[in-house]
Amino acid sequence: MQSIKDRVAIVGMGCSKFGERWDAGLNDLAIEAVYEAYQDAGVGPKDIQACYLGTVSAPLTGIAGTVASEALKLRDIPVIRNENWCASGHIAMIEAFMAVASGIYDVVLALGVEKLKDTGFPGLGTGRGMHPVIEARRTSPGSFALLATRYFHTYGIDPQKGKEIIGKIAIKNHHNGALSPKAHFHNEITLENVMKAPIVAWPLGLYDCCGNSDGAAAAIITRTDIAKRFRSDPIYIKGFGVAMDSMIPHFRPEFGWTSFDAMVKSSRKAYEQAGISNPREEIDIAEVHDCFSITELAIYEDLGFSPRGRASEDIESGFFTLEGGLPVNTDGGLKCFGHPMGASGIRMTYEIYKQLQQKVDNPKRQVKNPRRGLSHTFGGPPQLSAVAILGNEKG
């Protein structure tokens, strides 16, 4: 197996405004993101040789790759749709990396787009995935609350204290989101807000849950050896990893519910490709899948940012804030930027890309001289993880 390191580069990216986009349909969101990416890369529709599309739910099935061919008029080229729940866009982008690395295509578009706010329901709905009868009647917050309950139990944390710990993750992400013009939410919150918020799925309250939003993000991907034809500061792909667990690990004997194998395995594969041995030290910035505050805590440990069982110490010390040793979710994360599933992985990569180029749209959240950044998505009820590592220089 070969590493992807430095074989592929991103030369243009775009991201729509995220939020309750009553004004925009799936196609409008795609156009908003893709035309920004075209402009950023200095290309047009006729330059795109293949499109990798990630979208999950709108409409549920049966649209194939027609978002690209209808809205963007990308006809007569392959449009390959990827559906992997919340990692759909991220994995579509990784497929685009591989298509370029194979040498078959020179310029490829990766697009993630999701229109959630046409369903008539808040949230992602009830009962998806496994079996119409065996499936418990559940929502996403209810699924991830299973993790919080078991984590608090395993490490002997009183649930109220546990809620305070994960509440600090939400406070951090709201702070960052307030500095992020394209984010869904821009309000700072306090610990009191967190603790007094209505419970959505015990022990998770309103501020433990990410935004349910519409949005799109896109990337123009090419080979490293021709990247500088497009721009002087391309961003290079250092590694990636994708791992899938059982359909729902809930039924898997001995599954611990404090950690997810898929997150551990996907990140280790990406670190191996990137030549990273100590992610806590060697990653300068990360955008991770904070669908719920407790998920971000588990990610700190599973991705090797914090020692096992000790993420709370790093949360308390501010290690993951904009000023900390490893800023995480500098644009507000899923919590505040919003989580249109198919778009999220590419939106995270957009933030890393802009941070590495020192071109973030609000200098107040620009991290100082980052060299290597990581984007991470986690999908399903939960079992599927994708990681991509990017750098602003070769080697």
Place this chain on the structure above:
Amino acid sequence: MIGITSYGAYIPTFRLSRDMIAKAWGRGSLGGERAVANNDEDSTTMAVGAVFDCLQGQNRRDIQGLFFASTTAPYSEKQISPIVAKTVDLGNEILTYDFANGLRAGTSALRAAIDTVGNGSATNILSVAADCRLAYPQSDAEQAFGDGAAALMVGNSKVIASFEGHYALANEMMDVWRKTEDTFVQTWEGRWVLGEGYSKLITKAISGLLNKKGIDPKSVSWLALPAPNLRSHRQIAQSLGFDMKTQAVDPLLANIGDCGAAHPLMILVSALERAKSGDTILLASYGDGAEAFLFKVTDEIVQMKKRRGIEGYLNTGIPLATYEKYLSYRNLLESKPGEPFRLLPSATSYWRDQNSILSFHGSKCRNCGTVGFPIQRVCYTCLAKDDFDEIRLSDKLGQVFTYSIDNLAGRSDDPVVVQTMVETEEDKARVYCMMTDCRPEEIRVGMPVEFTFRKIYEGAGFHNYFWKCRPLRRGGK
């Protein structure tokens, strides 16, 4: 010797105070409380509960039939007995018959089981009755009715109560009925119903049996007499010469309610719970006629394995919070549905996966011993393919491994869904399911739970049944 070889009962967890019903309507209360089926229960699921109770200490392979009785079967065209038989994990070379359309359906099923064993067609037959009848809101019957089930195994060996005699009368009168399209039980004037119907017929049936057997009421140890109310119960028992204190079994009206076709069998179970070797039990039943049975308790009664029975289930109730919840649980108040399920049920997949969905089988790997649920063709642990034995998880106990209390997933009358990860004690199998019949604030990691068969929802035009967990109900002896 032919007779009863095992018994079991089921009473739903929720109990509605009759004072609460009375208060809602500004009318008098009958006092006490009534059992109310949860919104995920019906006559099928309650029957399954009673049969599991009855199967304690029994060998499923010895059972050659299951007879189901109810006036509230969830299907008017489709048998319930095969659903119950598959769910409690009987074999398929068995008789499955449904008895319906009258309040004597439960005792009819019992009599049919006795005759089937008696004529040599089978050695063991399970008969089970469950009912969940609806009375008009604000009526006396709304307070008087209850929901419940009872099961009796009839066989020709290890008999705990031998069948000694039977007497039946047919009677045609429009006293109590429900037309096919009726939601609520209809009755003619009460004095006529009680006087010319119930009292006259049940008296004739009991005295007819006593005469036929040539025995005196004083020699009967226990009178299991269902009645529409406590006054009628006392009048009939006393007029026939039974002593209320020493002979009459409590008719279960004060704290459960009249459970329709299941009711006579529930009182019989209650009688068996207190009977000693040598006791005689007289069981009566009324509905479009009347009948009476005589049983004699044997030495085998002391061999009965622990079960919940009426006594155990009676003592493990949870008060239902409001009368409105009762109305919506019975679909009398339409509740706003929860979000639609994103997955459509399919009769074919339901049929294909019935060993997991109904019988609640997991797969135990012959190579490494890992138990997977639903049945896994490739082992979770060692990846052995198609090398497993199916094992039944429905009667295994478990503990809460983790849980969440989801405020968004339910429907408007019951918005909270408790998602639970259960780990079974014995095989460490993991089952992800909903918790029912619980007080959410009492749930903890490590809490002991048991599995219970429930209606999950109605999709694709049929009832979708599966298993949930519930806090372990500790009653029984």
